[in-house]
Amino acid sequence: MHSSDHQVSTNLRSRDASTLSLDLLLSNLPGVVYRCQNDDHWTMVFLSAGIEKLTGYPVSVFTGEHAMSYASLIHPDDRAQVYADTEAAVRERRPFQLSYRITTAAGKLRWTWEQGAAVHDEHGNVIALEGFIADITLLRRADQLVLEQASLLDKARDAIFVIDMASRITYWNAGARRLYGWEAHEAVGKRMQELLCDDHAAYSEAWLHAVTEGEWAGELQQHRRDGTLIQADTRWTLVPADPASGVVQKILVISTDISERKHNEARIHRLAYFDALTELPNRASLLDHLRRALIGSARSHKFGALMFLDLDNFKTLNDTHGHAAGDMLLQAVARRLEHSVRETDLVARLGGDEFVILVQPEEDTLDAAAYQAETVAAKVVSTMRAPFQLADFAYSVSTSIGVTMISGAVDTVESALKQADTAMYQAKAAGRNTFRFFDPEMQAKWTARSELESGLRRALRNHEFILNYQPQLDGDSRVIGAEALLRWRLPNGDVLYPTEFIKAAEETNLIVDIGRWVLGTACVELAKWQGNPVTRHLSLSVNVSARQFVEPDFVAMTQEILAATGVDPHFLKFELTETLVVTDFTHTVATMETLRRLGITFSLDDFGTGYSSLAYLRKLPLDQLKIDYSFMRDVLTDRNDASIVRSIIALGGSLGLQVIAEGVETQGQREWLSQEGCFVYQGFLYERALSGEHFAAYASCLH
Template identity: 65%
Template sequence: MSAPDRPQPSPVAEGRIAQEQHCDAQPLSLEMLLDNLPIAVYRCLNDGQCTMKYVSNGIERLTGYSPATFLSHTGVTFSSIIHPDDRNSVERAIALAIQQERSFQLTYRIRCANGEQRWVFEQGSAPPQAGGRILEGILFDYTQLRKANMLVYEQASYLQQARDAIIAMDLNSRITYWNNGAERLYGWTAAEARSKKFSELLCENLPAYHAAYETTLANGEWTGELSHLRRDGVCIETDTRWTLLAADRESGAPQKILVISTDISERKHNEAKIYRLAFFDALTDLPNRASLLDHLRRALLGSARSRKHGALMFCDLDNFKYLNDSQGHAAGDMLLQAVARRLEHCVREADMVARLGGDEFVILIQPVEDTREGAAAQAETVATKVVAAMAAPFQLAEMNYSVSVSVGVATMCGVVDTVESILRQADAAMYQAKACGRNTYRFHDPAVQAAWSARAELEGAMRRALRDNEFVLHYQPQLDRSSRVIGAEALLRWRLPDGRLLYPAEFIHAAEESGLIIDIGRWVLRTACAELARWQRWPDMAGLTLSVNVSASQFIEPDFVPMLQGVFEETGVQPSSLKLELTESLVVSDFTQTARTMAMLKQRGISFSLDDFGTGYSSLAYLRKLPLDQLKIDQSFMRDVLTDQNDASIVRSIIALGDSLGLQVIAEGVETPGQRQFLSDAGCFIYQGFLYQHALSSENFTQYARMVH
């Protein structure tokens, strides 16, 4: 009978048996202790292969290989599982430590039985009594600790290299941490900044710093914008977050404040630039219309609550367009800038000067007075200053230029007034100032407002008339001493939808002030030239001339000559039969530009008549230098020429002057045979007036001209 099978030893038992065979005797209690440690304890030969003589059970937890695997000397050696990239450096480090008779500490990678890669930490030495032949040490798994260390390292690196400035300070404001971003942003190195007080080193606004500090202590954090100083003294804007850090986890006692700051100086600069573009006038640097409306709206809201009174003033430069047209826009811009500065000196610091556009400025006097009378008195003081300030000449490059201003004033209180009503009232008052001779100021009056509303309605009706072709031309004959028709004057009429005719006196002034006279004037010239071209196609009327009144504002338009040339080409008229009637006011206001434009048109065959001669301030020098063809005696002189010796003397002088200058003279307003005889005796032989005919429609004039031709 055979002996019963003996049970096979377990791998752990095999390892223990192997250790008993190959290791020097060790106390059993120590082995048991070592086997239960979460580390591997070893003793091996210093033979380059780390041939194990003893290894604890912890080696299996570390590598996945049993102790017997390493102790068998026929399978895997510990040296063989060291990562190939680390093996040589490990062997060299151990050899150097033994040579220098010191212990060694190493971290390196191994390949475990399951293919996993781990980091191990090894600490060992060579016992002196073994003569360097034996190594003893411990091994433990360093993988998780290394990952944690790497994470800490990476996070520290991220903090250090972050674009933002990251600073830590203690509760006494002393800086304890300063990353590279802070060095780039503020200019101080970490060594220079540490131990300095944050508040003293960086803070431009100490009250804001203290407010942020107190909020952080109370709430644990604070977020906002702070102004910080760079090393070079430049103030920069930062978007900043402060966080209170607790060092003691158990007590939670705060110890530090973490500060993270982002430079927003460029953003703030761009925001400020956008704001200025949106709310300030680029030329004068004054608040613009949008800014004015916003301030006016807020002033009225405050006034409604406080029941205080203020005022709004419209300031419009008189005849500014003449400067632009005669000296160019550069001179005009210089004047506007100089006017803006003078206006700013006329108001209190709390008040506002704005530019609406063109040559229009507005002054907002804040509502601080208890009554409208008090606000009016304050506004009158400012208006007086404004008118006086404009009286002194302006130095524009090499030129001295004088300008006046018309000011309209409207008092306001938010209880009853609105933005729209105040703007209308001040604008209406300004036009009242212009109507009173300019260079003055006027307060808003309800009657003036009613007139202004009527004018606005009239302006709208004129626009409709242009659109719907309601304007018509009538033609008043001009006759010679033989009562033969030699031409006509084109006179504007407005035929209303109900059939009534309006004469220029009823609407032309509003057209001038609104600027519609430019469009109406173009229509008149185009219609008149088309009529003249029609006459030129008929032999019995081809020799007639046609006079057309041209307003001053139209004649000085930069495109007047090209526009008129376009009319000639469009209608096919011969310009030699066209006569433009200009007023004395146009000649006097801008002689140089007027003479230049007349010369260009004269080259195209157009002739010129000086209308209303004797009513203005023409000088003989002007008459001599301008390419005029005709003087026209105003009908105001003709009315009493037979009964008023002064009028009679003026008419004789005009006729004599025209004769001496080689100019044809025509009299308008001739209504009686006696007036005609007076003119003939004085040497004037061309007439226009009711004695011969009223202004006629195109068809009726044609019949009349052919009848008396």
């Protein structure tokens, strides 16, 4: 073979090898290489074998005389945009990139990605289009899935974000934007503890637990962009790294705003354990704290104290100035009590005007605890003495305090409360405005008092009360009236006098119901007198307690009884005590004036035993002063008593008031009184208290 023939043969083999190599390369490409004419049908000049895998049609379908137009495979909704984008790229002499759907031979839709460019001749004319087409259906689906998942995450109500191992935020959903206020571009790249967390210790604990255990759940206090704080229920999940996909280790954080729930829980807790008016712990809270204190005391062998406080004469303020003033006083008292104890001690309100102080068991000996309790009690009594400013007036109130020592070794919640309550009544019995420690002997008295209270309630139900009438006579020994005196006939026949039960009735407020019964019964008797010509001129005095007189409906109740019995009120006299007058002078005078317009007259009972004041006396619409029997007992032998009685008689005369002496038991007392100018008497010298029937007979005899 000639050398020239050998060269030609070598070139042919080289060209065939290159062609085979190019064909092999094109057949292995994950797509289609093409060359087509720049016409409306994109008439194919060349297609690689990948077209069959992409479309389901072989290469031969797109070439030849009756070739299929590749453009016909493009989805109708995408075709116009593909044409437009291609023409624009050709016109601007730049490559084009297209993404569109095609319909395969099997009728399925596939997403394709195409990149190509125009081929120009030496004159710049477009002679063909060349490019590459790839199947991106799987990628498109993956993108769609990512978009769908991102959309779902954005629709979640919870805040969802991701932080890397440097605590920097890498993902931030719409829920996080709504909860915290930062946009995604503002939050991404920021460190979580700096953006959201003020409590770095709590954050560090959560971080460490999530990294070491794979998960952490709990509550974190976080702040929003505007600075407001929220409580978030948060779950952290460690997402492991995936080296195959290049994903690094991260933490997924899901947070739910529970601020409203926490607020409601706190509100419910406050309603359950705190008094709404004073904001002090209530009875339920006190019982819980006392139980815990006793348990702790039993373990530590420490001693503490429990104090029971009651405001003296609090009801008077409510009755005279209204409940708003009473509420203001209770709130002011609560604040003073809080400032009178140590931070470790507890002040609680049981209800009404009753408060309790728990001095925590912290002392090693009973004596030391008693000294501490005495210090607190004395401070409270002293602090309460200063007047309280209530709106436009000042009001003074004192407190009676019962103190009992507590030890978990011997006391229970019930026994401690009972002993403190008993000691409080001992303080009241000692004159109020003071404190007393629990004395075991007082327990017996308290039991008797409780039984007495139950008996009083029974007496009202079973009509065990009776009224007797002690005659009142003038200087000529004629009966001019009587005082109605209450007696209690027990089921066994024994009779109790007011000194044995009235105090208990006043302390329990039963005196109001008893007083109503007394007035009604007395008026029924007075009506009988007024129906008898012999007794129609007699007056009847009825004792009215301070508790009863300040009742808001006292005047209305009196009018109702007068109307029901039909008595002439000009013969009805109310006996009031000095204590009532001094307690609330303005209200007392107003009520007296109202009743006086009905015809009722007034006598000041026990005059000289209380806080007598001429300033008060001359302003009261009184008709009579009554000399107390305590002065009459020794008026003939005690110069002081005699001087006091003379002064009362003289005072009554100067004020134009009738003066009556009770407790007149001897003729000598009666003669002395007559010589001093007192001419109305009541006492055993004449007669004891009689039943209604016997009094009528007695009065008729002395008519």
